[in-house]
Amino acid sequence: MLLTIALVLFVLWVLGVFAFKITAGVIHLVLVVALVVGLVQLFRGRRV
Numbered sequence: 007m008l009l010t011i012a013l014v015l016f017v018l019w020v021l022g023v024f025a026f027k028i029t030a031g032v033i034h035l036v037l038v039v040a041l042v043v044g045l046v047q048l049f050r051g052r053r054v
Contacts, residue, residue: 008044015040 015037022033 008047012040012044 015033019033019037
């Protein structure tokens with residue numbers, strides 16, 4: 007699930023860099039937030 011979200015955000019980031027110059031800042035911000043959330047989950051570990 008997290009990998010899917012990361013992949014979608016990466017695709018949106020690439021589109022933002024090449025196609026939508028105006029919204030690139032917002033997409034970068036969302037990508038950074040997703041990266042932080044991913045790192046927090048990685049360091050916390052999985053809870054069963």
